[in-house]
Amino acid sequence: MACGSATEIPKIVKAGGRAWRKINTPNGTDPAGTNAGKPGILAALPFQYLVMNRRFHPLTLQQAAEDSPTLASLMARARDASERLQAIQELIPPEMRSAVQAGPVEGDSWCLLVRGSAAAAKLRQLVPALQARLKSRGWADVSLRLKVQTRH
Numbered sequence: 001m002a003c004g005s006a007t008e009i010p011k012i013v014k015a016g017g018r019a020w021r022k023i024n025t026p027n028g029t030d031p032a033g034t035n036a037g038k039p040g041i042l043a044a045l046p047f048q049y050l051v052m053n054r055r056f057h058p059l060t061l062q063q064a065a066e067d068s069p070t071l072a073s074l075m076a077r078a079r080d081a082s083e084r085l086q087a088i089q090e091l092i093p094p095e096m097r098s099a100v101q102a103g104p105v106e107g108d109s110w111c112l113l114v115r116g117s118a119a120a121a122k123l124r125q126l127v128p129a130l131q132a133r134l135k136s137r138g139w140a141d142v143s144l145r146l147k148v149q150t151r152h
Contacts, residue, residue, distance in 0.1 A: 081105050085112075087137045088130045096122060103147060110134075111145045120148045 081102035103111030
């Protein structure tokens with residue numbers, strides 16, 4: 001039976017500080033017939049099997065995000081939305097602040113997520129002041145969209 005066939009199940013054996021794959025054949029010899037009468041052979045594992053013995057060091061979310069371009073851009077967008085919300089937080093009445101969350105930024109449009117239609121109605125009245133605050137803090141010509149989140 002050839003090494004790596006579908007019916008053969010190799011066993012991992014550690015010997016001499018290295019990982020080996022034990023191959024059992026139907027007649028008790030190795031596929032080449034050089035170890036006649038022995039129950040199996042030890043064959044060196046390919047590189048892909050050696051990787052599984054590597055110890056992984058835990059990463060923080062920040063480190064993982066910096067290593068991945070996709071996650072890095074997502075983190076930058078979330079940070080931008082959070083900074084915008086902090087800039088306008090003082091203009092939102094204290095009772096309503098917990099009902100407002102930063103939503104996604106898409107180009108020059110920013111979405112605010114608001115819990116409840118009453119809070120959204122009040123926030124619609126504040127949109128000109130919110131846009132003026134954002135403009136004074138460096139975000140020029142931002143159009144605000146309000147999305148009402150219903151309670152489930």
